[in-house]
Amino acid sequence: MEDEESEDKNRICDFSSISSKCGESLHYESEKGYFNITECVKDATIHLRRTNCSEHVGYRSDIPEGLLILYRSGIFTIDDSCLNLAICQKHRDELGIYWKDKRHTCQFSGHSKDSKERPSRGTQPTTCKQHWLHTREIITVGAGICKQCYLKLKESHGEFKINLQEEIESFERLCRLAESTKSEKDSNYEKTEDVPKEFSQESSTTKTTASDFSDFSQESHSDWELENESTREKFNRAMSLLSKGKFPALKSQLQLPWENISRSTKSLYLTIANDAIHVLLEHIVPGQVDKVISELASKHTANEDKLLNEDILTKALIKAYLDQDNRLNKVQILSLFAHKFTKEKLLRLIPGMTVAKIDAARRHAALESPGQIINKPTIYRIRLSVPQITHFIQFISSPAYHQVVGYGSRKLHLVWKYKFPKLFEMSYLQG
Structure with a gap:
């Protein structure tokens, strides 16, 4: 030692x-x-x-x-x-x-x-x-x-x-190969020369029967586990096998509707879905994942546009929106279907559509209700009477007011020089 x-x-x-x-x-x-x-x-x-x-x-x-x-x-x-x-x-x-x-x-x-x-x-x-x-x-x-x-x-x-x-x-593959080779060499060094022949035969028969029983019990146990696995466990096992243990395990499945979850939760599940699709496509079309994804995206977009074109109600609402000249009426009509499509789809569907208009329609649908009539705000105007206007002119033309307010003065060269207040001068010129 x-x-x-x-x-x-x-x-x-x-x-x-x-x-x-x-x-x-x-x-x-x-x-x-x-x-x-x-x-x-x-x-x-x-x-x-x-x-x-x-x-x-x-x-x-x-x-x-x-x-x-x-x-x-x-x-x-x-x-x-x-x-x-x-x-x-x-x-x-x-x-x-x-x-x-x-x-x-x-x-x-x-x-x-x-x-x-x-x-x-x-x-x-x-x-x-x-x-x-x-x-x-x-x-x-x-x-x-x-x-x-x-x-x-x-x-x-x-x-x-x-x-x-x-x-x-390749480095990890070589490491696994080296470890397996080392374990095989270690197992070959087991000493079996000193064991008697008859004892070795008996022990081999007992070992085979015991090993057969253990193998059978392990197989039955594994079959039972596979049958009772949840969908999340099956997904994690499949992705771990396909990615050689590199894909992170899915910790939870989405139970709520997609529209009711937060933006961060949506981003998390979109990232997991994107990574899973990449792993699957690497086995189906190795080295051409990006091309296949772009083809699938374009095909999916074409199918969505086809479905939108076949939707008679949506086409009617869009036509009614385009026929309106009043801005408030347009917001009212757009609020009926603004939440059913993404902003990108609405920008493609409706000519002249902007993100600000979509936000206004969705805000109206959330605060009031979709399609609710938008009333113009009532504006009240108060008109001044003639005596009130006369009193106001006399007040702003008084010398006391000009002395207090520092508007300054200016000399006008007429037949003689006269000092006029600037405010009076402006009112005189405008009059």
Whole structure:
């Protein structure tokens, strides 16, 4: 036991040549001193967001920790030999989710020395691999890069298209293959030579009968579970199988009518439906999902327009709306069917329709009722009598009023110079 501990302490991981000496982690305690790359499965989502180099990859947020360590160490081509590399706790932290960029300048080698532009974001994994394929230079994933250098890299490396989703899938497939191979090797090392032949035969027969019974019970139990699964559980099981566990589980089904739910709830279910459709189409028409979705959308829109054209009542209401010249009557008629269609459909159906008109009609239907008559507001006017008007003119023409109110005065050059109040002058000229 002591020999194993001393041997583990003197061991050097496969990443020791990159940075400092091997050691223990400063962030967590673990009895295991060294890990295989396939065992590095910590979530790197928060770390990549903090370094501002996160990428949305398919139905997951970011790349796994093991692949991130390989990219940061300069290994961009993944094969079986890469998965056999061992890493210590210290180097796992330095190259994994505890990595920190201690420099505050742009890390691109082509950055101008005269430029004082500071990094605006971290370098994404796809950009690092594209640059490595183009120049064989390594940029650490998450290293700071300014906006001008980032645009320069995008323009110069545009011919190297990296599908990070395929990279992740191949890495995970190799990890599963390595784990299965390791488990098969471990099972082959079981010692069976010392067991007597007769005992082994008897034990094999008992094992087969016991295994048959256990298999039968497990099958019956699984059949019972499948029969009693809810629709949500069946959906989650199917989507997990199709997406290889990447599709998030559906936590609840919509029970309320679509018109009665909030905008955020609608957005949530629309996002889930969109992701589910993408997963299904990836198995039906691989690589042509966007084309099929656009065709389905255009076909669905054409069918809706056809149904709208066949709706006689809607056509009659639209004709009555267009024949009206009064704005209030138009709002009254539009309120009858404004809530039955979306704003986009109403803009297509009715010539000259605007979003403001739709909002006014829906507001009238909600506050009053659809089709309710809109009465014009009654305006009352009070007319002044002649004595009241005479009194008002005398008041504004009085010298006392002019002294109090600072309208000023002006000299008129007639036969003689006379000082007139400006207010009097204006009333004189207008009269």
